[in-house]
Amino acid sequence: MNLTLLLGPSTGGIGRHVASVARRLSTKDCSIQVVGPAATNDLFHFDADVEFVPLRVPSLAAVRRGRAIFAETDLIHAHGHTAGVVAAAAAPRGVPLVVTWHNDVLAGGLKHGVLSSMQRFVVRRADVVLGASSDLVAEAKALGAESARLAPVAAPALKEATRTRADVRAELGVGDGPLLLAVGRLAPQKSYEVLLGAVARLTDRSPRPALVIAGEGTERAGLTARIEAEGLPVTLLGHRTDVPDLLAAADVFVLSSRWEARALVAQEALRTGVPLVATDAGGIPELVGDAALLVPPGDDAAFAAAVARVLDDPALADTLRTSGQKQAATWPDEDDAADALKELYDELTSGTKP
Numbered sequence: 001m002n003l004t005l006l007l008g009p010s011t012g013g014i015g016r017h018v019a020s021v022a023r024r025l026s027t028k029d030c031s032i033q034v035v036g037p038a039a040t041n042d043l044f045h046f047d048a049d050v051e052f053v054p055l056r057v058p059s060l061a062a063v064r065r066g067r068a069i070f071a072e073t074d075l076i077h078a079h080g081h082t083a084g085v086v087a088a089a090a091a092p093r094g095v096p097l098v099v100t101w102h103n104d105v106l107a108g109g110l111k112h113g114v115l116s117s118m119q120r121f122v123v124r125r126a127d128v129v130l131g132a133s134s135d136l137v138a139e140a141k142a143l144g145a146e147s148a149r150l151a152p153v154a155a156p157a158l159k160e161a162t163r164t165r166a167d168v169r170a171e172l173g174v175g176d177g178p179l180l181l182a183v184g185r186l187a188p189q190k191s192y193e194v195l196l197g198a199v200a201r202l203t204d205r206s207p208r209p210a211l212v213i214a215g216e217g218t219e220r221a222g223l224t225a226r227i228e229a230e231g232l233p234v235t236l237l238g239h240r241t242d243v244p245d246l247l248a249a250a251d252v253f254v255l256s257s258r259w260e261a262r263a264l265v266a267q268e269a270l271r272t273g274v275p276l277v278a279t280d281a282g283g284i285p286e287l288v289g290d291a292a293l294l295v296p297p298g299d300d301a302a303f304a305a306a307v308a309r310v311l312d313d314p315a316l317a318d319t320l321r322t323s324g325q326k327q328a329a330t331w332p333d334e335d336d337a338a339d340a341l342k343e344l345y346d347e348l349t350s351g352t353k354p
Contacts, residue, residue, distance in 0.1 A: 001029065001349060004073040006066075007036040008057040008082040011185055011216075011239075013153075013264045014102050015044040017337075018079055020156050023049045024338035030345075035069055036083070058082040066090030075345050081105065085118050088125035096348035099123075100130040100151050101140065103189075104259050104282065119143055127348055132261030133283025152337035155267035161248040168242075168249035172235065177207035178311050181250035181274070183243055183265045184257070186217030186236070191279075194256040196223065197300030198307060199232050208233055209311065211254070214240040247272045251317075252310050255279065258297045262287050267331065270324035275317050277306045291320065291327035 003025065007018050018034060026032045032050040034041075036057055046052045053069055055062050067090045070076055077098040078087035084099040091097045099122055105115045123129055123145040130151035131137035140148035169179060180199070184190045192213060199211050210233040213223075220236060227234045240246065243265075247253070253269035255278035260266070262283050269276050276292035278284050285294060293309065295302040310317050332340070 001031065001345060002072060002074045003030045003032050003345065004070060004076045005032065005034045006055075006057070006076060006078040006083045006087050007034070007040065008080050008086075009037050010040050010080070011043060014079050015040055016156055016264065017102070017153055019044045019046055019049075020154070020334045021338055021341060022046055024335060025342060026050050028338070028342050030342070033069075033073070035066075057086050062086045063089045067092070070095065074349050077341070077345075081115070081119070081122075084122040084126070088122045091125070096127045096345075097125060098128045098130065098344065098348070099126045100132065100153075101136045102132045102151075102153070102261055104136065104139070104261075116143075123148075128344065134286055135282060136261060152332050152340040153262045153264075154332050154334045154337040155262075155264040155271070156334060158244045158247070158268055158271065161244045162242070163245045165249045168245050172210070172212055172249070174210045174212075175207075178205075178209040178251045179249060180209055180211040180252050180254050180307065181246055182211065182213045182215075182254050182256070183240075183246070183268075184213075184215045184255075186213070186215055186219040186223060188219065189257055189259060190215075190219075191256045191258045191298065192219060192223055193226070194298060194300045194303055195254055196226055196230075196232055196234060198254075198256075198303035199234055200230060201301060201304035202308065203233065205308070205311075209307070210235070212237055212246070214238075214243060214246060243268065244272070247274055250274050252277055252307055254303070254307065255284070256297075256303060257281065260284050266292075267328065271328040273321040273325050275310045275320035276324060277303065277310065287331075288324075289327050291323040293320070 022032050034046040035053045035055045038054040041052050075096045078084045079100045123143045129140040129145040129148045132151045132153045137148045202209050212235045214237045216239045253274045253276050259282040279297040280294035281297045293306040
């Protein structure tokens with residue numbers, strides 16, 4: 001099977017998922033080409049395992065070049081909304097198209113209308129739309145998808161921590177005080193201002209909790225200005241490659257996003273046994289079950305109260321650690337995800353609709 005995996009710019013979950021899938025499918029009688037921006041390959045090194053074809057996604061030129069790139073493929077699997085649009089416009093007729101939606105469309109106003117029209121275009125062309133959470137599956141069906149189902153998205157296995165908890169905490173300057181950890185790009189969807197508000201409500205505690213955020217993005221300047229203006233115990237770490245070390249050092253993992261599907265960082269926190277406080281949004285509830293404390297999106301007071309509960313109740317923290325690892329054991333792993341996709345591809349290329 002000649003298989004094309006298409007993605008747009010990614011610095012996080014989509015890129016990691018595509019890299020994991022490509023590596024595993026390449027051992028299952030599949031000839032794989034990953035197509036996407038060169039900068040994304042620089043981060044995830046697809047070309048270490050499979051063929052990589054650089055393509056600037058999204059762009060009008062991507063559609064024109066895509067038609068030539070896709071000419072010899074047996075099936076196209078596009079990951080993300082922008083890649084889905086390019087694939088729907090450029091895929092040769094008769095070539096099966098699978099599109100995975102990893103994120104919701106969170107824009108408002110006119111932009112939301114334009115993006116919704118693009119979604120309808122994609123679902124009319126796609127043979128199967130996969131959603132990384134049940135609400136995305138429901139949205140695809142509402143927009144007219146012929147076939148929509150839950151996507152098999154698994155967090156890649158974390159490497160072992162290479163430093164001790166004490167060494168990491170010393171580097172971060174937190175000593176024995178409570179350490180809160182967030183990981184993700186500095187973008188509006190992550191609602192880090194909610195975390196800053198929650199930390200501000202916790203500053204009268206002794207010892208005072210510290211928050212570190214690993215990630216980079218467009219919100220850095222605004223977050224930095226607020227941290228400095230309010231004197232908050234928050235450190236923006238930038239892009240990090242030592243997330244296992246950070247998780248091992250943390251007392252609570254915090255996820256404040258206004259929406260997530262199957263957040264890979266939440267999966268990593270629960271697998272590691274770090275108590276999780278997260279927003280009750282998108283696919284988070286179905287992902288974590290009762291293995292985390294969930295609060296309404298945008299509510300910094302509720303977030304602060306939930307964090308305080310974990311810090312003040314060692315028995316609750318222990319319960320969350322144990323239940324988190326039990327919940328994680330129920331999720332599909334990377335091999336399961338690749339096997340499920342290969343089964344779907346076989347059905348589509350044999351002419352049998354799933």
